[in-house]
Amino acid sequence: MEDKLRLNQYVPVVKRGNRYLFGNSGFMSMEESEFITLNEDQANVLDELAAGRAMPEDKLSDVFGNDMVAGFKKSNILTDRDIDTDSIYSRSKAYYFFNKMGNVHDALRSRHVLILGCGGIGSHVAWNLAVMGVGHLTLLDFDVVEVSNLNRQLLYDLEDAGRPKVEALKEKLLKINPDVDIDTVEARIWSEEELERVVIQRPYDLIIKSVDSPARFPLWLDNVCRRHGLKYIAGITVSSNPLIGPTFIPGISAGYTDFFEESDEYNHVSGISLSIGIIMYHISSEISIEAFKVLSGKGKLKYLNCIHALDDMNNSVLKLTPKKPPRKFIETDNMPMNVLCMVIILIMSMLTLASSNFIYTWINLAFALISPYFIYRTGLKVIRSGFLNMLTLLVGNSFILLSGRSPIDISRYQLPILLISLFASMSLYVLIGLSLMSIVNYLLDKIRFSKRMIKGEKA
Amino acid sequence: MSYPCISPYVEAYSEVNKKVSVFNKKTGKTYLLGDMEYDILRSLDGTKSLSELAAYSRGLNEQQLTLLIDQFERIGFIRGKEPKSKLNIIKLRKGLVNGNRLINSHNIAWRIVNIIIIYLSLPLFILGCHIAARNINIVAVILANNLMTPRAFILIPFMLFMLLLHELGHAVVARCNGVNVPEIGVMLYWFMPCAYTNLSGITFLKSRGRRLIVLMAGSFTNFMLSGICLLLLEVVPAGMYEFLLWCAVSNLSIIIMNMVFFIKLDGYFILEELMEVKNLRRSAFTYMTASLKRALSSLGRAGRGRRYKGRYLDIGSRSALDNSVYIYYTVLSGIYVLIIITALVLGIYNFFTR
Numbered sequence: 121m122e123d124k125l126r127l128n129q130y131v132p133v134v135k136r137g138n139r140y141l142f143g144n145s146g147f148m149s150m151e152e153s154e155f156i157t158l159n160e161d162q163a164n165v166l167d168e169l170a171a172g173r174a175m176p177e178d179k180l181s182d183v184f185g186n187d188m189v190a191g192f193k194k195s196n197i198l199t200d201r202d203i204d205t206d207s208i209y210s211r212s213k214a215y216y217f218f219n220k221m222g223n224v225h226d227a228l229r230s231r232h233v234l235i236l237g238c239g240g241i242g243s244h245v246a247w248n249l250a251v252m253g254v255g256h257l258t259l260l261d262f263d264v265v266e267v268s269n270l271n272r273q274l275l276y277d278l279e280d281a282g283r284p285k286v287e288a289l290k291e292k293l294l295k296i297n298p299d300v301d302i303d304t305v306e307a308r309i310w311s312e313e314e315l316e317r318v319v320i321q322r323p324y325d326l327i328i329k330s331v332d333s334p335a336r337f338p339l340w341l342d343n344v345c346r347r348h349g350l351k352y353i354a355g356i357t358v359s360s361n362p363l364i365g366p367t368f369i370p371g372i373s374a375g376y377t378d379f380f381e382e383s384d385e386y387n388h389v390s391g392i393s394l395s396i397g398i399i400m401y402h403i404s405s406e407i408s409i410e411a412f413k414v415l416s417g418k419g420k421l422k423y424l425n426c427i428h429a430l431d432d433m434n435n436s437v438l439k440l441t442p443k444k445p446p447r448k449f450i451e452t453d454n455m456p457m458n459v460l461c462m463v464i465i466l467i468m469s470m471l472t473l474a475s476s477n478f479i480y481t482w483i484n485l486a487f488a489l490i491s492p493y494f495i496y497r498t499g500l501k502v503i504r505s506g507f508l509n510m511l512t513l514l515v516g517n518s519f520i521l522l523s524g525r526s527p528i529d530i531s532r533y534q535l536p537i538l539l540i541s542l543f544a545s546m547s548l549y550v551l552i553g554l555s556l557m558s559i560v561n562y563l564l565d566k567i568r569f570s571k572r573m574i575k576g577e578k579a
Numbered sequence: 580m581s582y583p584c585i586s587p588y589v590e591a592y593s594e595v596n597k598k599v600s601v602f603n604k605k606t607g608k609t610y611l612l613g614d615m616e617y618d619i620l621r622s623l624d625g626t627k628s629l630s631e632l633a634a635y636s637r638g639l640n641e642q643q644l645t646l647l648i649d650q651f652e653r654i655g656f657i658r659g660k661e662p663k664s665k666l667n668i669i670k671l672r673k674g675l676v677n678g679n680r681l682i683n684s685h686n687i688a689w690r691i692v693n694i695i696i697i698y699l700s701l702p703l704f705i706l707g708c709h710i711a712a713r714n715i716n717i718v719a720v721i722l723a724n725n726l727m728t729p730r731a732f733i734l735i736p737f738m739l740f741m742l743l744l745h746e747l748g749h750a751v752v753a754r755c756n757g758v759n760v761p762e763i764g765v766m767l768y769w770f771m772p773c774a775y776t777n778l779s780g781i782t783f784l785k786s787r788g789r790r791l792i793v794l795m796a797g798s799f800t801n802f803m804l805s806g807i808c809l810l811l812l813e814v815v816p817a818g819m820y821e822f823l824l825w826c827a828v829s830n831l832s833i834i835i836m837n838m839v840f841f842i843k844l845d846g847y848f849i850l851e852e853l854m855e856v857k858n859l860r861r862s863a864f865t866y867m868t869a870s871l872k873r874a875l876s877s878l879g880r881a882g883r884g885r886r887y888k889g890r891y892l893d894i895g896s897r898s899a900l901d902n903s904v905y906i907y908y909t910v911l912s913g914i915y916v917l918i919i920i921t922a923l924v925l926g927i928y929n930f931f932t933r
Contacts, residue, residue: 201645455898455899455900455903458900458903496900500854500855501898501900503853503854503855504854504856504900504901504904505900507850507854507904507907508900508903508904508907511907511911515911534922534925536918536921536922536925537922539918539922540918540919540922543839543841543911543915543918544835544836544838544839545835547838547839547840547841547846547850548835548838548846550840550850551838551840551846551849551850551853554850554853554854555853558853
């Protein structure tokens with residue numbers, strides 16, 4: 121019984137002539153080399169398997185050969201387990217499985233998310249999170265459903281008109297997935313204290329912000345989340361521009377107050393904000409993907425330290441970066457400057473070669489170690505840039521050594537031995553330089569954090 | 580029908596916080612299991628069926644158990660399903676002692692050794708250099724004339740002994756930081772005799788500074804030995820002078836050899852820690868081969884194997900800085916390997932034609 125193997129239902133099998141491709145072996149890759157040629161017997165057996173029949177391993181080994189069956193078993197094309205194909209989570213689980221994400225499902229089941237605002241963005245994100253299998257959701261809104269909302273708010277219908285949004289949304293979500301634990305808060309938030317009271321009620325893993333009705337709301341949320349170490353993702357339409365971001369993760373990324381100064385606020389006087397479903401869905405999906413990445417800990421976050429203002433009609437994106445960048449958080453990619461530094465280093469080593477004056481080497485070394493601090497902000501990038509600079513310096517200097525202008529008389533040694541020792545000393549210098557730099561980074565971090573602490577206390 | 584049974588190559592070492600560090604001798608890898616998983620692994624004795632196991636375990640159903648046992652099978656914890664150990668000609672290994680049994684981290688003596696290695700090795704070395712510099716004339720003469728004679732080959736066993744001490748230094752510091760050290764042994768790495776410690780458990784150390792100290796401990800030990808040899812120069816009779824000097828110099832050469840980061844020795848792992856890159860070598864090589872492949876395919880036979888035409892739009896996935904680090908590293912280590920091979924070939928050629 122246990123030895124019977126069946127075809128994994130989630131593995132796509134593609135055929136061209138008598139050549140078969142099993143599984144998605146990479147992103148859109150359909151290289152010729154990945155196709156397997158099957159003979160007639162094998163193709164017949166494959167047809168039987170594809171019809172859903174289970175077969176004993178011996179029989180399959182006779183037809184396909186031991187190696188191929190073992191390979192299929194290893195890449196889960198053939199399996200001896202019954203695979204869930206019916207439940208609401210079955211396809212998502214297959215997605216996690218084939219993207220090698222580990223047990224994301226259980227992780228999501230234990231998460232608790234607060235959704236501030238159940239309008240165009242909030243309701244869509246709530247639906248996404250609920251069907252994904254996030255364990256607990258808390259919905260907050262003060263409004264009732266109006267017919268004018270239905271152009272963009274997914275789950276409401278005409279019969280809901282006049283009902284509170286949270287109530288209607290909860291009912292609809294539970295109809296789709298009764299597994300989720302949903303709380304509702306029907307309230308309007310007028311002050312930072314009220315917001316704080318809501319936010320600290322439960323240990324929320326993530327907060328989705330899609331409200332902007334008091335103009336200072338984003339600032340309040342930012343302050344509260346900084347105080348309590350909570351994560352949030354913001355998404356909103358400002359006048360006609362949809363904004364996504366930032367993803368705030370305390371201690372790692374910049375929050376709303378790093379982008380806009382507090383005096384920058386505009387008070388809404390008049391005018392109903394316009395919105396259209398197609399664009400709202402786009403923003404909501406982006407936010408949902410980001411929320412999935414935060415909750416599961418998989419993938420790369422897209423809106424870390426940036427806010428995107430989308431113009432979907434003209435395919436343009438305005439990327440906002442923090443105004444007063446906290447040194448540790450912002451990652452810049454300033455490769456042209458770094459290349460320039462490397463060129464300068466090479467020129468300086470050539471100067472040493474031309475003039476035989478070793479003062480240039482010392483200046484060069486200092487330049488290689490110090491310049492990264494002016495190009496990059498994060499310690500990580502500073503170290504990597506230092507690595508490049510040091511290697512450039514040492515390659516330049518090895519030209520000096522090999523040209524015979526150095527104080528060391530190289531004619532006594534064989535060339536390979538000389539080169540080996542050159543590489544050894546190169547590594548030694550690089551390691552020492554990088555250690556120095558990481559010590560400096562450590563000290564800089566200390567100073568910076570103590571400064572921030574003092575500032576925070578005064579504020 | 581046979582039930583799953585635990586492989587004899589699996590060795591466990593208990594750790595705090597309800598986690599157990601488990602070592603697989605066949606693959607040389609360390610895994611961190613929760614105590615529940617470990618209980619199940621321990622109870623796999625080949626007599627229990629799945630339902631019995633489910634009754635034995637605390638709150639796991641049969642489906643979860645199958646998944647868990649599958650996972651164990653994949654990492655080679657089940658008897659008969661271990662991966663075949665490939666004979667790697669570049670790395671021939673022989674484990675000698677179990678570091679966990681040898682070094683008891685609660686023993687005060689090992690603790691003192693740990694402190695000496697971390698804090699006293701560099702001062703000792705500097706002191707030794709200072710003292711030896713007084714007799715710089717004799718030292719220079721010996722260094723210039725006697726050191727690289729064929730007599731040095733007789734001292735290779737001593738070199739091996741010092742390498743073992745180097746590994747012991749790693750092991751002591753690792754054990755005092757609570758790392759599982761399952762193996763210390765000797766190996767032939769690129770046909771050179773040397774020693775090794777299995778420090779695969781180091782990934783479970785949370786603090787980066789601690790990891791760096793464990794990785795540097797070996798070289799610190801060599802600094803200490805070198806310093807001690809230089810200090811002893813003052814007191815020993817003249818006959819021992821040359822030997823001690825040789826010891827000091829060879830310790831230094833061990834350090835220099837270990838710090839080369841183009842091959843996988845201490846220096847490479849220290850570089851990885853300093854730059855906070857994981858799997859630098861592999862990712863650098865895969866990046867280079869992939870980009871070379873892409874460049875080649877775009878040259879002539881563009882899109883012949885593919886059914887579509889396109890290129891990747893990487894939206895901020897990896898930065899140009901990381902890529903240039905990869906390129907630099909690959910190119911230089913390629914050159915290094917070439918040089919080493921030429922040196923070997925030239926050495927052999929000279930040996931036979933002399």
